[in-house]
Amino acid sequence: MIGTQTVQALIGDVGVVRGLQAPAIGTILVFYALGAHLRPRVSEPTLALALLVTGATRLTHGGGGPANAAAVDAFGLFAPYLMGRFVRRRNAHARSEEARAAHADRERRRAAPTAAAAERARIARELHDVIAHNVSLMVIQAGGARLVLDTDVDRAQASLRTIEQAGNEALAEMRRLLGLLGEDEPQGLAPQPGLTGVPALIEAACAAGLTTRLQTDGDALPVSPALDLCAYRVVQEALTNAIKYAAPARADVSVRWRAGELELAVLDTGPDGAGRASGGGHGLIGMRERVTMHGGTLDHGRTADGGFGVRALIPVSR
Numbered sequence: 001m002i003g004t005q006t007v008q009a010l011i012g013d014v015g016v017v018r019g020l021q022a023p024a025i026g027t028i029l030v031f032y033a034l035g036a037h038l039r040p041r042v043s044e045p046t047l048a049l050a051l052l053v054t055g056a057t058r059l060t061h062g063g064g065g066p067a068n069a070a071a072v073d074a075f076g077l078f079a080p081y082l083m084g085r086f087v088r089r090r091n092a093h094a095r096s097e098e099a100r101a102a103h104a105d106r107e108r109r110r111a112a113p114t115a116a117a118a119e120r121a122r123i124a125r126e127l128h129d130v131i132a133h134n135v136s137l138m139v140i141q142a143g144g145a146r147l148v149l150d151t152d153v154d155r156a157q158a159s160l161r162t163i164e165q166a167g168n169e170a171l172a173e174m175r176r177l178l179g180l181l182g183e184d185e186p187q188g189l190a191p192q193p194g195l196t197g198v199p200a201l202i203e204a205a206c207a208a209g210l211t212t213r214l215q216t217d218g219d220a221l222p223v224s225p226a227l228d229l230c231a232y233r234v235v236q237e238a239l240t241n242a243i244k245y246a247a248p249a250r251a252d253v254s255v256r257w258r259a260g261e262l263e264l265a266v267l268d269t270g271p272d273g274a275g276r277a278s279g280g281g282h283g284l285i286g287m288r289e290r291v292t293m294h295g296g297t298l299d300h301g302r303t304a305d306g307g308f309g310v311r312a313l314i315p316v317s318r
Contacts, residue, residue: 031077035084047081112285119286135170138163169224194228195220195255198235202253205239209248210268212239218257221316230290231255231264231314234298237287238266238310246270246307262316267309287312 031050034043145159198214205212223231235253242251246268256263284300287310291298296314303309 029080032080032084035081035086036088037084040085043081043085047077050077115285116289119289122286135166138166138170141166172224172226192225192229193232194225195223195231197232198253198255201232201236201239205243205251208243210239210243210246211248211250212242213250213252215252215254216256217254220257221262223262223316227262227294227314227316230294231262231312233290234264234287234310234312235266237284241284241310242266242268242308249307257316260316262314264312264314265309267303267307269305269307284310 031047034046038046141159141162145156145163148159149156202212202214235255239251239253242249249269251266251268254263254265256265288298291312291314294314296312298310298312300308300310
């Protein structure tokens with residue numbers, strides 16, 4: 001605790017001379033530092049002690065009137081002290097926000113590998129479903145071609161062409177699996193959704209309170225079942241996030257077919273895009289994994305009007 005002699009020395013050294021006529025620069029600096037660098041439980045008793053010593057000094061030497069005394073107390077003691085307290089609180093708040101952001105960044109970095117591994121496993125199951133669908137189609141078409149091979153050559157040739165196309169798609173998906181995804185137990189063989197299911201997603205979003213509009217441009221290109229599923233999941237996850245953070249606002253979904261490229265965009269109008277601006281969350285990680293696997297790119301972030309946007313560009317080979 002700062003003693004009476006110390007406070008007297010501080011005040012005497014900063015120019016409280018002959019009745020405390022005016023506060024000196026030193027007084028302002030001392031009491032600013034008192035509020036800015038000491039904890040309130042230390043600075044407040046020190047301030048009170050300084051006031052007592054100032055009052056005693058004023059009585060001993062003859063003050064200069066109540067008005068001059070009040071001016072000295074206000075401008076020489078209280079104002080610098082309160083300014084120092086304000087700066088201390090602002091700095092403490094800034095340090096707290098920095099620590100919170102650093103903690104969130106560490107948590108995001110720690111959770112990202114786990115989320116990516118889980119999403120890769122889920123993608124592996126879905127790709128297994130797609131490949132199983134193609135193989136089943138090949139078996140059925142091969143059986144049909146065998147039955148009509150002697151009686152209907154045209155139908156047999158059509159079945160063989162279907163088998164060839166399905167086989168090429170299955171091989172393409174298997175090549176993407178190699179080196180990208182680990183082994184995983186197959187769970188179910190149900191056909192997976194695609195872009196034809198996007199209107200149903202729009203209806204579900206509207207029913208959930210998010211006014212959603214769908215816009216399509218260009219002529220649709222033939223895509224593999226895996227890419228079709230990827231595009232569907234991107235729209236689905238983006239709308240899920242919009243329903244969670246933006247409803248009952250509005251969202252626009254666009255599906256644009258360009259030369260060798262599919263562009264998907266989901267933009268909402270807020271009101272709380274800040275919760276998704278950091279780039280964290282398993283949903284965004286999963287979308288990026290899917291799009292990257294097909295050689296595409298995914299961008300997301302706040303929009304100029306305070307909403308949130310997700311945009312994916314996926315190459316499509318003819």
